[in-house]
Amino acid sequence: MSATSASSANPQRDTPSLPPQREVLTTATAPETRGIEVVEDDARHGRARDLFFVWSAPGISVLNLTVGASTTLVLGLEIWQGLLVLFASSFLAILPGYVAISGPAAGTSGSVIQRAIYGIRGNKFVIAFYGWFISGVFLALNWVAASFMGAELLTRWSFPDQTVALVLVAVVTAAVTVLVAIYGHALILRAYMGIAIGLSVIFAAVLGFIAPSINWGFAQAAPLGGLPLWSSLTIAFALFSSSPLSFSNSADMSRYLPRDTKPSRIVGATALGNVFPGVIISAFGVVLGGTVGAESLERGIEYSLLEQLPLWLAPAFVLGVIVNTIALNGMTIYSASMALQSIGVPIRRIPSAVLIGVLGTAFTIVLVMSSSLIDSVNLMLQFLLVISVPTMAVYVADIALRRNRYHGPELFDERPGGTFWYTGGFGIAGLVSVIAGAVATTLFLSTTVWTGPLGAALGHLDLSVPVGMLVSVVLYALLAGPSIRKQTAAH
Template structure:
């Protein structure tokens, strides 16, 4: 216990893995979730998302801002709701998921979640390396070469490893103070980017159809909050049970929604006059070209810092998810394995792949479906007042309370598979019209064309699980691991 308490100090290595946090080691407040999700979303990757709304979906600026508002605030409110499980159970999201899917049945959702995290980290690492390359050229006049690419990747990965390896307490501290610093620097950069907007084209742009607005909301939600939905509990697990759930949800929605609304809206403004940003293979260079030359250094520092804030969170969650998969290593070593894969992915994107955002969009499209299916099931299960048995979560043997049928909770696993199938029927993943990776038979219907396969996966998963696993009476052996009154309050917060 003393080791656990020591590891909760800023600057010390967190020794706790995925085992539930006991009540006497809980600390913090809901406001920490504001800084957590603000940090995850101050990277300039939000600009190309906004540019896509105008360049490819035909929205005007007012529609793009509405889409950004609903897509970002709404999807991260969902992240907040899912984080309530972490507050109740004290464990990472995919560890708690064992209670829903069974010790073996949880392997599928956990593997998909881990792939999602590694993919996000690779995208972020690649973009940060582009920023470092541009910074070196600006300051020292050094041109890009393969060796320099590798060095820039390693520098960013080393910074990520330092923060993620230390763990939760250090991450929470850095989220607040570094985010303030890089956030202010981003505001300065944003001020100069606004000055480059072609306002005549912005004001004269016609409105897009309602279907494009709906599809845009889905695109922003899938590219932002849905990608983090299976990680929210990872950061809420240290919070005391007494923290009001409504505050946690609000903090999550506003923490991510504020920077995303600004960045996505600005990307839309910039793309209204010039679609270069939406199609750039190197988004950092594209944005840099819109700024005065003397602003390049502050901009590139802000870009690097913002990407680092997002990446250390993703890497931390990926380490926990890897352990949940059954990799028996200490948490810091799991993080180390993860950054190695991140490095290899960065090498692929920067030295082998010819297109950056094509694979990015395809990756988001495909993984959003199984993650969304998981979200729908967990929402229903959490809404029923799920309480967690700490010992059973960590017991992967046949005697575990969460072993169910041969390690599978059949209603949840069947609902997840069904939801994935339905979602993919309406999904197309492609890098271009001539490079289609996957296309479901209904991908060109209204729902499919507007990219709502992930939304159908949520609805199908929730409905199939609700019908397939009807709620029965609570049994006497259910562990009373909630505070008095927590069960009633939590159900109200989840359904609100």
């Protein structure tokens, strides 16, 4: 039922129930009190190019070195082959850029916009799992890397107890991260430019210091060919793809932009921010894999680098790892705090951010006590693609089918008969498409932790990303296309 027909049938439905509007501060020096409420036109501000640094800061990550090195060190690819796959996967950064254009159009968070896909009730289940609980787990997995690195440095500085050091670094890092999320959008917009530049300087110094010791003429002793080569190429593509496909929260960062901001500029700034300098660091990791030993991946590439750095540079490197983690997780908590609101929990954004931070800190402490860094990264990659591939694909398909036409107030109409009530509050087309896409992704996934039966049958070719996206997009276009055309025609 369209919004027009619903209104005609019942005059009382003319104005959807919206979250209460109040004066909201959007300054970097005060906590952001706005949650999922629609951003009014007179509160819109900023430029599309500001998004470049918002997405650059999280990408300057030492884990990109580890993933890059695994292509040559573990998967057996030549340097040029690893670089080729990396550059091919970088085009997927267009997807979070495309998702970001829905933010200014709807004026609210992505967790609310997706009600158009899954329905008012169905979206609660999707966001409760992916946008909140899984966010808490991923918070922990990113904080673990910073905790191990910080604790390692403190131990080298004669800190008496490594376990206490792990917990201490985890708690302090988490507390600062939660503060970033509490101050919110304005702080992220202003601070991340300086963070991105500072991290670039630190990592450039580290890479410049390590460069002379790298074996630039590296070649595999037994070059791959045939099916084993294609298997390694597809697995590497899946690993590199996990990063851009995970940023389906990009609308949260763009929702304050003026409504008339050109979509092409939003896509470009977001996509380029995702690509640079993350791809440069990953590329250096590919080359570095031909120099370091296999034991480096057991503890993490960052430990090998730390041992080679001079005393004056090592603390700056560790600080860079921690600051990068804060930048990445600050955005995660910011989005997750609104996700908790969008599923109907009667809580404001700031208490929600604190709650999610406490949850992530608890997970972090459990992980640092019971697992190694590489185990944590493997766990993250195992879950990430199964969830992020179909949800990103369906989100992109919905924007394309609607031609990015979202009416913010309708997204908050939670009453039966509303535009996005669908069938009993569930968007069957969206839910079926995401579940089918997740199953397809799982069947073709091939990692050291899990190999899907179809992937195994094809000789461990990892086709999880292309197949999962194709299944999700095609199904959603077929199932949801007719109803979306009716909805957009009503406006």
